[in-house]
Amino acid sequence: MSLTTAHSVVAPSDNSKRIAGAIIIAYALISIVPLLWIFATSFKTPPDSIAYPPKILFQPSLEGYCNLFTTRTRQTPEYINSLGPATGFCDETVRKRNMVIAGQSNFLPRFINSLIIAFGSTFCAVFLGTLSAYGFSRFKVPLADDLLFFILSTRFMPPIAVAIPIYLMYRELGLSDTALGMILLYTAVNVSLAVWLLKGFIDEIPREYEEAAMIDGYTRLQAFWRTVLPQATTGIAATAIFCLIFAWNEYAFAALLTSGTAQTAPPFIPTIIGEGGQDWPAVAAGTTIFLVPILVFTILLRKQLLRGITFGAVRK
Amino acid sequence: MAEIRVQHLRKAFGDFVAVQDSNFVVEDGEFFVMLGPSGCGKTTTLRMIAGLELPTGGQILLGGDDVTMLRARERDIAFVFQLFALYPHMNVRKNIGFPLLAQGMPSAEIRSRVEETAKLLRIDHLLNKSVSGLAGGDRQRVALGRAIVRRPKCFLMDEPLGTLDTEFRDLMVHELRELHNRIHATTVYVTHDQMEAMSMADKIAVMNHGIIEQFGTPREIYDRPATMFVADFIGSPPMNFLGFGGGLTKGAKEIVVQGATVAVPEVREDIAPADMALGIRPEHIRFDDASKLRGAIYGTEYLGTTQIVAVETADGIIKARVPAEIRLNAGDHVGLTLNSARLSLFDKGSGRAVRTAVHDTASQGRAQHG
Numbered sequence: 146m147s148l149t150t151a152h153s154v155v156a157p158s159d160n161s162k163r164i165a166g167a168i169i170i171a172y173a174l175i176s177i178v179p180l181l182w183i184f185a186t187s188f189k190t191p192p193d194s195i196a197y198p199p200k201i202l203f204q205p206s207l208e209g210y211c212n213l214f215t216t217r218t219r220q221t222p223e224y225i226n227s228l229g230p231a232t233g234f235c236d237e238t239v240r241k242r243n244m245v246i247a248g249q250s251n252f253l254p255r256f257i258n259s260l261i262i263a264f265g266s267t268f269c270a271v272f273l274g275t276l277s278a279y280g281f282s283r284f285k286v287p288l289a290d291d292l293l294f295f296i297l298s299t300r301f302m303p304p305i306a307v308a309i310p311i312y313l314m315y316r317e318l319g320l321s322d323t324a325l326g327m328i329l330l331y332t333a334v335n336v337s338l339a340v341w342l343l344k345g346f347i348d349e350i351p352r353e354y355e356e357a358a359m360i361d362g363y364t365r366l367q368a369f370w371r372t373v374l375p376q377a378t379t380g381i382a383a384t385a386i387f388c389l390i391f392a393w394n395e396y397a398f399a400a401l402l403t404s405g406t407a408q409t410a411p412p413f414i415p416t417i418i419g420e421g422g423q424d425w426p427a428v429a430a431g432t433t434i435f436l437v438p439i440l441v442f443t444i445l446l447r448k449q450l451l452r453g454i455t456f457g458a459v460r461k
Numbered sequence: 462m463a464e465i466r467v468q469h470l471r472k473a474f475g476d477f478v479a480v481q482d483s484n485f486v487v488e489d490g491e492f493f494v495m496l497g498p499s500g501c502g503k504t505t506t507l508r509m510i511a512g513l514e515l516p517t518g519g520q521i522l523l524g525g526d527d528v529t530m531l532r533a534r535e536r537d538i539a540f541v542f543q544l545f546a547l548y549p550h551m552n553v554r555k556n557i558g559f560p561l562l563a564q565g566m567p568s569a570e571i572r573s574r575v576e577e578t579a580k581l582l583r584i585d586h587l588l589n590k591s592v593s594g595l596a597g598g599d600r601q602r603v604a605l606g607r608a609i610v611r612r613p614k615c616f617l618m619d620e621p622l623g624t625l626d627t628e629f630r631d632l633m634v635h636e637l638r639e640l641h642n643r644i645h646a647t648t649v650y651v652t653h654d655q656m657e658a659m660s661m662a663d664k665i666a667v668m669n670h671g672i673i674e675q676f677g678t679p680r681e682i683y684d685r686p687a688t689m690f691v692a693d694f695i696g697s698p699p700m701n702f703l704g705f706g707g708g709l710t711k712g713a714k715e716i717v718v719q720g721a722t723v724a725v726p727e728v729r730e731d732i733a734p735a736d737m738a739l740g741i742r743p744e745h746i747r748f749d750d751a752s753k754l755r756g757a758i759y760g761t762e763y764l765g766t767t768q769i770v771a772v773e774t775a776d777g778i779i780k781a782r783v784p785a786e787i788r789l790n791a792g793d794h795v796g797l798t799l800n801s802a803r804l805s806l807f808d809k810g811s812g813r814a815v816r817t818a819v820h821d822t823a824s825q826g827r828a829q830h831g
Binding site: 351354356357358359360361362363374376 | 511512513532533534536538539540542544545546547549550559560563564607611
């Protein structure tokens with residue numbers, strides 16, 4: 146204790162900052178490397194994708210994307226030569242492997258199903274969640290605490306635990322393999338999360354805003370629309386991201402309840418593997434495209450997401 | 462503008478009675494202040510007048526119409542909240558124009574009304590600013606603007622200066638009163654700050670535990686407190702109490718306190734023997750060595766023009782406000798002379814003021830209840 150320097154008890158020291166930085170960088174690398182690997186694989190040719198040792202540097206190719214969006218048949222070189230000139234980039238690419246394009250693959254419709262089901266259920270969950278959260282926050286609801294606990298309790302079990310009963314019910318109701326069925330299911334799972342998250346946000350909005358609006362001549366619904374909703378946007382955005390991530394990534398129910406018309410991308414992507422050998426670039430291409438919407442949505446709303454996660458930790 | 466008449470108003474939340482049988486009339490154009498400690502029911506009363514709470518019993522008449530059970534938006538009143546409730550997602554102009562929008566007023570007319578109101582409040586230069594960047598006083602003015610712009614039947618204000626710092630508060634007290642003098646709007650103003658109440662009000666109701674203890678002008682409330690609570694709540698430092706025993710007879714002009722005979726305003730009613738209290742404001746005490754009422758100086762608080770002297774008597778400490786020039790040392794024994802014309806007498810049991818000559822010129826203020 147020969148030398149004492151004044152140091153802040155609040156601000157971290159340079160050393161601890163460096164250590165923290167190193168840990169974060171290491172963790173980020175560990176997390177990002179698999180994603181980068183998928184991204185890189187999607188631009189490899191099938192031989193490059195299974196090369197050993199794995200290729201870090203390679204000649205990029207769009208073959209994976211061509212294979213993802215098309216179905217192909219193997220032909221003899223004589224037959225391929227007898228055809229006219231290739232009609233497009235993908236046609237040219239697949240002919241090099243002695244194949245011709247037989248038609249469109251199911252990836253695009255499955256991807257559109259995913260968009261419809263995920264965004265549809267997110268909208269429903271957030272819409273219902275906002276209204277019920279407002280009700281619980283502002284009105285004397287009989288047995289409010291018990292009801293809120295009940296709503297939370299629907300999340301106690303992993304949703305897949307009820308997969309079989311839901312499968313049987315959906316079959317009876319004709320909701321099996323329909324977009325409506327999947328939207329209803331994901332909404333039911335997400336609405337409890339939405340109610341709880343949004344109730345926290347709406348509780349924080351002082352009642353005076355609506356009261357002022359109601360005194361100034363607005364109905365409660367108008368007051369809600371014009372004063373509460375604009376101030377709840379942060380909470381709504383954060384809740385929407387959480388709901389969307391669940392609905393977008395959900396695999397188990399989708400695999401069980403959808404097979405054709407309403408199949409979403411998560412159960413579809415693995416089926417690519419079965420078509421004509423293990424086509425890793427096509428799988429990686431499907432995964433890469435699948436990641437894009439959620440990435441864009443999250444980046445657009447990242448500020449709200451951060452506030453949503455740290456919600457309640459910091460007082461305004 | 463309109464008169465507000467509150468009759469037998471009562472509000473209970475479960476077992477807790479927030480407001481008990483309140484009765485008062487705010488006359489057209491009057492500035493009425495409800496004053497009391499927190500939890501006394503003043504805000505609940507205000508919210509019932511506004512229609513934000515429905516009463517458990519009683520009636521509220523606004524300009525002669527029974528509005529007791531009407532919705533807030535059907536009452537044509539304006540409310541200024543303690544935290545102003547300015548909409549953070551709208552600028553100043555939109556905030557002030559918000560109530561007019563509800564009436565479906567054409568936008569050109571809203572524009573001119575908003576600008577006229579902003580000029581009145583001297584905030585016309587802020588119209589296009591966001592409300593979140595405004596200083597406390599300006600926020601207050603915007604909140605007032607939103608209230609005035611509608612030209613409602615009356616204004617209700619719930620501790621609107623509560624969050625302002627002292628400097629702004631004094632300024633706004635002055636501005637509010639000046640504004641009231643200009644537009645003569647019937648106003649109900651709730652506060653726990655007696656200085657705000659005394660300096661702005663035409664009439665004050667002092668509330669405690671859901672009961673209106675006294676209803677009267679600031680002068681009546683200060684000079685002739687109807688109960689010991691009012692006497693103790695109003696004034697800084699508050700009224701001193703000196704206990705004495707025995708009854709009073711009609712026509713009595715003096716009492717005996719701590720062995721000293723004190724002249725009091727002529728008693729107008731007979732009081733059976735009970736614990737009584739003599740109430741005296743600090744500024745009505747003088748030091749006089751000849752007096753038999755004695756005490757020792759306990760401490761002094763220098764305030765510039767005057768000083769507050771705490772004197773320890775046989776019945777506890779009483780505070781006197783005397784000129785600052787008088788030199789006093791702690792421990793000095795002094796005699797106290799009381800200004801007989803300004804004394805109040807209370808029945809300690811009920812807290813009620815005894816009727817004396819000071820009440821001759823005014824009606825006994827205590828609101829009837831029970």
